[in-house]
Amino acid sequence: MTAAAAAPVAPLPAPPAPLLSVRDLKMTFPGRTAFPGWMAFPGRRARSAAVRAVDGVSFDLAAGETLGLVGESGCGKSTTGRMIVRLLEPTAGSVVYDGRDISRLRQRALKPLRRELQMVFQDPHSSLNPRWTAARIIADPLLVQGGSAAGARRRAAELLELVGLLPQHLDRYPHEFSGGQAQRIGIARALATGPRLIVADEPVSALDVSVQAQIVNLLARLQEELGPAFLFISHDLSVVKRVCDRVAVMYLGRIVETGDKERVYAAPAHPYTRALLSAVPLPDPAAERARERIMLSGTLPSPAAPPPGCTFHPRCPKAREVCRSEVPLLRVATAGEAREVACHFPEPEPSG
Amino acid sequence: MAGEPLLRVSDLTVTFPTGRGPVRAVEGLGFSVHRGRTLGIVGESGSGKSVTSLAVMGLHTGAEVTGSVVLDGRELTGLAERELNRLRGRRMAMIFQDPLSALHPYYTVGEQIAEHHRVHFGSRRAASRRRAAELLGEVGIPEPALRAGAYPHQFSGGMRQRVMIAMALACEPELLIADEPTTALDVTVQAQILELIARLQEQRALAVVLITHDLGVVARVAHEVLVMYGGRAVEQAPVDALFAAPAHPYTRGLLDSLPRLDDGDDEPLRAIPGSPPSLLDPAPGCAFAPRCPRAAAAAPAERTRCEDTRPELRSAEGHLVACHLSPHTAAHARRGTR
Numbered sequence: 001m002t003a004a005a006a007a008p009v010a011p012l013p014a015p016p017a018p019l020l021s022v023r024d025l026k027m028t029f030p031g032r033t034a035f036p037g038w039m040a041f042p043g044r045r046a047r048s049a050a051v052r053a054v055d056g057v058s059f060d061l062a063a064g065e066t067l068g069l070v071g072e073s074g075c076g077k078s079t080t081g082r083m084i085v086r087l088l089e090p091t092a093g094s095v096v097y098d099g100r101d102i103s104r105l106r107q108r109a110l111k112p113l114r115r116e117l118q119m120v121f122q123d124p125h126s127s128l129n130p131r132w133t134a135a136r137i138i139a140d141p142l143l144v145q146g147g148s149a150a151g152a153r154r155r156a157a158e159l160l161e162l163v164g165l166l167p168q169h170l171d172r173y174p175h176e177f178s179g180g181q182a183q184r185i186g187i188a189r190a191l192a193t194g195p196r197l198i199v200a201d202e203p204v205s206a207l208d209v210s211v212q213a214q215i216v217n218l219l220a221r222l223q224e225e226l227g228p229a230f231l232f233i234s235h236d237l238s239v240v241k242r243v244c245d246r247v248a249v250m251y252l253g254r255i256v257e258t259g260d261k262e263r264v265y266a267a268p269a270h271p272y273t274r275a276l277l278s279a280v281p282l283p284d285p286a287a288e289r290a291r292e293r294i295m296l297s298g299t300l301p302s303p304a305a306p307p308p309g310c311t312f313h314p315r316c317p318k319a320r321e322v323c324r325s326e327v328p329l330l331r332v333a334t335a336g337e338a339r340e341v342a343c344h345f346p347e348p349e350p351s352g
Numbered sequence: 353m354a355g356e357p358l359l360r361v362s363d364l365t366v367t368f369p370t371g372r373g374p375v376r377a378v379e380g381l382g383f384s385v386h387r388g389r390t391l392g393i394v395g396e397s398g399s400g401k402s403v404t405s406l407a408v409m410g411l412h413t414g415a416e417v418t419g420s421v422v423l424d425g426r427e428l429t430g431l432a433e434r435e436l437n438r439l440r441g442r443r444m445a446m447i448f449q450d451p452l453s454a455l456h457p458y459y460t461v462g463e464q465i466a467e468h469h470r471v472h473f474g475s476r477r478a479a480s481r482r483r484a485a486e487l488l489g490e491v492g493i494p495e496p497a498l499r500a501g502a503y504p505h506q507f508s509g510g511m512r513q514r515v516m517i518a519m520a521l522a523c524e525p526e527l528l529i530a531d532e533p534t535t536a537l538d539v540t541v542q543a544q545i546l547e548l549i550a551r552l553q554e555q556r557a558l559a560v561v562l563i564t565h566d567l568g569v570v571a572r573v574a575h576e577v578l579v580m581y582g583g584r585a586v587e588q589a590p591v592d593a594l595f596a597a598p599a600h601p602y603t604r605g606l607l608d609s610l611p612r613l614d615d616g617d618d619e620p621l622r623a624i625p626g627s628p629p630s631l632l633d634p635a636p637g638c639a640f641a642p643r644c645p646r647a648a649a650a651a652p653a654e655r656t657r658c659e660d661t662r663p664e665l666r667s668a669e670g671h672l673v674a675c676h677l678s679p680h681t682a683a684h685a686r687r688g689t690r
């Protein structure tokens with residue numbers, strides 16, 4: 001977005017070309033067929049409505065930067081991540097990685113890029129092949145990319161150590177590892193090819209609290225030491241605050257607020273971000289009692305039938321007439337601020 | 353707290369026979385809950401918190417349950433299934449983490465709630481259905497009379513959990529056990545459900561046992577907290593005391609390892625090394641000893657004691673703590689400078 005540069009303040013130095021540039025990304029899943037074609041009859045809809053899981057998402061990610069993509073279940077954050085590593089082909093929009101649009105590339109053309117784009121999944125055990133040893137799991141990306149067997153095994157041992165496991169773990173199978181250890185293997189696999197961008201989809205959500213902290217620290221350390229860019233997808237605002245430089249808050253397939261972590265957490269401008277932050281329970285009873293909570297009514301509407309106008313308006317405490325009809329665009333709310341909001345009435349109210 | 357507690361559990365032990373020998377999932381657990389109060393039971397996976405809740409409800413069939421569970425002066429352990437059936441749903445009720453698997457997919461939610469009423473009160477079909485619709489309204493489901501005729505899959509996750517709560521409260525129980533009631537829900541919906549439980553508790557003077565892994569949820573709703581580790585209680589204290597000055601190194605470790613919204617994030621989280629213990633092969637001493645910073649820093653003789661001898665729960669400054677190395681007298685510094 002160039003809106004910040006257009007603001008009437010001192011022009012910002014031109015930022016270097018981002019590593020990843022996502023523009024107006026959309027993913028529409030076709031509705032499910034209720035009946036096979038020959039059974040269709042007049043008056044009966046053969047398909048349920050198409051689901052607009054991601055509906056126009058745009059953001060940039062600089063090399064070595066960490067962007068947190070947060071939102072509740074069904075907001076489209078995982079679908080966005082999967083389109084970026086091209087596990088899904090977007091319906092529309094572009095994913096420009098290192099100056100090249102990869103959104104339409106065929107699998108064969110993608111293969112060399114896989115070295116640079118890696119993914120860490122939520123459930124460590126189901127993302128590891130149960131019949132492979134840790135060594136083979138970690139070495140596999142290297143072998144696919146044409147490495148030698150001996151070299152790949154040596155590298156696997158190094159990677160295990162890097163993620164805090166021991167060389168004797170090389171020949172163990174996934175079921176012999178605890179959840180935290182299995183996630184370390186998933187991370188080692190993602191690091192094997194020396195990626196420049198890692199999409200981590202809820203990498204700590206399936207872990208126990210005491211283990212979650214270990215993995216959060218590990219990711220922070222690896223980011224510092226190896227410097228890949230991270231797209232960190234999570235529903236947990238506290239974890240994202242720990243790990244990320246910037247955040248983007250998604251609601252029903254769109255980004256409603258994005259900006260530097262400090263700004264967004266300290267002074268959320270979108271009513272949804274405010275409600276989301278105020279709903280996170282704090283492990284402090286006194287603070288909890290003193291806290292003013294914004295209660296949202298209702299739940300996320302179906303992305304198959306999104307409300308008109310601002311999709312948040314049915315739950316929004318400050319919705320007005322214009323919100324029901326006009327879609328708010330993501331724009332800079334306060335001039336010169338590294339934060340964009342998609343709201344007709346962002347906080348704090350512009351009072352002149 | 354004055355008066356007799358509604359629920360008093362003492363020396364509860366649950367053992368499962370397995371192919372690899374008996375597994376003691378809960379051992380020597382004791383707690384009590386008064387009317388109108390909430391006890392939060394916190395622990396990680398495998399700590400025995402859910403096993404505890406099922407034992408209170410008498411829902412373990414394959415396990416050996418010993419100890420005592422007293423509900424309003426009546427001993428429940430060893431009670432015949434017929435007797436228990438009269439109490440379950442009527443005087444104590446439970447809500448589960450995943451409402452979709454706890455609700456029957458073939459019956460409308462109204463029918464499932466009404467059934468409770470008919471079974472326990474012998475009410476007529478029409479009256480029980482009216483009551484079901486009323487209850488759905490009470491838990492905040494819009495157009496309750498209409499929605500009573502809908503099936504579980506037609507509700508969202510949060511709405512399903514409301515249905516579960518309506519069902520649990522159908523026969524005006526005095527004790528509500530909620531096992532991770534909001535874990536499967538988004539935070540904004542979680543806030544709604546916790547608010548609902550708190551409101552209903554106030555209206556009906558419910559005693560609530562809330563089982564969760566989320567310390568934030570405990571801080572929000574509990575009056576009293578029990579922390580479990582490896583099947584045993586490691587600390588029990590009033591909520592403010594527990595969070596202000598955790599006495600057990602595990603409780604302290606849990607709080608320190610939590611990323612929080614109201615903290616700076618420059619320093620790395622102080623994670624607890626290692627992972628939760630296996631119940632198959634329990635250590636003879638304190639289950640937390642292999643991960644415990646206090647044990648690691650202790651003199652060799654003291655460390656041996658941690659590794660070889662089970663610490664008993666002892667009272668220390670209003671907390672009950674099971675730790676050999678917990679200082680009885682030294683006041684614990686309040687965490688941080690907040």
